[in-house]
Amino acid sequence: MQNLAPQMDAAPIAPVLELSGITKTFPGVKALNNVSLELFPGQVTALIGENGAGKSTIVKVLTGIYRADGGTIAVDGEQVAFASADDAGAAGITAIHQETVLFDELSVAENIFIGHAPRGRFGLIDTAQMNTRAQEILDRIDAPLSATTPLKDLGIANKHLVAIARALSVDARVVIMDEPTAALSQKEIEELYDLVERLKSEGRAILFISHKFDEVFRIADRYAVFRDGEHVGAGLMSDVTEGDLVQLMVGRAVDQIFPSRAHSAGAEVLRIEGYAHPTEFDGINLTLKAGEILGFYGLVGAGRSELMQAIFGITRPSAGTIYVEGTACTIRSPADAIANGIVYVPEDRGKQGAVLGLPIFQNVTLPSLAQTSRSGFLKLAAEFALAREYTERLELRAAALDQDVGNLSGGNQQKVVIAKWLATKPRVIILDEPTKGIDIGSKAAVHAFMAELAAEGLAVIMVSSEIPEILGMSDRVIVMREGLIAAELRRDELSPETLVRHAAGIGGHA
């Protein structure tokens, strides 16, 4: 299936933008590996891939936010180098981001012309001309907007229109749309499709990033599929089926080795009935047994992390009851959750996990200070003992326990965060993307440890967007889509295709 479509040398048109051999490495992660991508004038290319496939990174390379470590970018066959976002803009490349990057306090016209406003006498901004030109562009795309309206008065769909108008104001030849329909209603989506058609007819090249297969088939002319930072296929939409694309997206061999574990679930530890939230999720029922690993799969924005934060007491559900070991309990704050034996290892360990300026041992004991203090005073010896016990169990590599966490590698920081939670001796541990952004070696250690925890009778919830990890570790998987439970799958029902189908809402069962 790798040769679904031959290279487009027969195409009558030359690509307006050509990327080849693009490589981008971050510490411990190869985000893009020898990736190529071609965009043609008057055509929509859909960029498809799992979370973490490198889609956002390539957009950042294209728009000059990141500089690639290797490879070339050519515009109209001429090689260019983008040192900054300005350079990319000057070359005619504009991106319309998932969350539109606009200024709420400025007017529509000011947003459209920010950075390149028409100048009048003494180099001052010519407001009248700016408003006129902005209105012209808005009218051209049939946007029902006035150029002088403050942006903050607009809804999301109209903000998208402003972002598109901005792209047109610089006469962008390449327009990148990063999941533009994620927050739109069906009617607004239709209007967006019309606009995309219009941009096409004006000869602009469009890179359309989307998770939704129906819309990809609706508007794209070509596709490019990324997997794990590599380009795995490209061609014409007319040559492929949905199934082909799913295959390309997930069809890797599971090359990571996961610990084998005998699943022996014990008594019920956690039960949630009817959890709901005004905006993020609804009708959540789940049970979790001791010794079980429950996987949570879904696309970004499916409401998984939001649900976990509600379980942990960061936010409060608007309805529903939570039972720990059969007893209903009230969880109003993280402190309540910790007291009830529920802990949460957040996804963003830099932001939410570790206090980088504090030493390792103080990070480990942070949620357990009651345990390491006596009559209101901290006992250093007890703190060190607790920290040593759990960091040794996790095989943390550090010079000393009073070293600042900020000086550790990503994988070791993750271990500190996990050690911190284990030290509270929990009954339920929620791991949100536990191996995101860490190297393979640390991943294996985290997986082995997860299996060990389950074997010791801990109930584990693992939120993950990595299909191999979900397949390799879970006893049971809940797939969430748009805030609802889309499916609950037993281990023997799991396959990459099933997961993707449920997560993306593609009809039918695999």
Add this chain to the structure above:
Amino acid sequence: MIRYVKSREALLVGVILALIALIASRFPAFILPSNLVNVFTDTSPLIILAVGQAIVILTRCIDLSVAANLALTGMVCAMLNVAYPGLPIPVIIAVALMLGAVLGAINGILVWKLTIPPIVVTLGTLTIYRGIIFVISDGAWVNAHEMSAAFTGFPRAEILGLPVLAWLAILTAIIFFIVIARTPLGRAFYAVGGNPHAAVYAGINVGKTQFWAFVLSGTLAGLTGYLWVARYSVAYVDIAKGFELEVVAACVIGGIAIAGGAGTIMGAILGAIFLGIIKNALPVVGISPFWQLAISGAAIVIAVAFNARAGRAKGRIILKRAEAEAQA
């Protein structure tokens, strides 16, 4: 000590010793023990306030109302003394501590419950507290002859050759060393300032922790209010006006990161001593006191530049990590 003396503190000690040596090379009288005691005593109010401010800054806040709190509490103590000359000093001190704590708690509540930015809250209360002094005193001064001998004598009474004022600065330093290093609250101050998100996940109530920081800062400001009024034997609306900036300066010079989460109590104390020596030495050396402001200002800029340099290597690593996470 957990937060053992880091190089920043060692550097400050070195700078302070060099400064003293420089002054002594021209004015040997400056390093007579009696003069050094005077300098330390004179700096004691700044030390006490800097300890409180350091805690507030550690939690990513700032307390600009300390000097106004000091003045208001001082005025209340002075007026109490005038109205009830027989009131024992421990009662006066208890009133000062409690009133200071209440004024600090007002800041803390506004920051915690209404989540108003601390700089706005304390700018507001600064003005309000000063205004209240005017209201309760009608703008009149309370002068030395109206105060009782016991009231004005307390901070100057000597124990083992040191005035009570200096002893109280030392006592404050010791108590807060212990609070910061050895209590869960002290640890929470660092966690909240260092990474508020992580603190939330660890079950720490960020707003409540900041509230307690303001209460402690207010309490120390209240104590200083009585000591100040008694030592100078005068109370009026404008005492210690602008002193909050000197207090913040002491913290910054002492290496308390204005973004929170980093720095030590020892650093803040050394920062205060550094400013105190400059303030006391300039008249001796014969430099106009106007230079004092310029020199303090230069010291702040140099100190912040040092902080920025120290933070730079770390900053790059953080940025790389942010990039790595953003790509996924």
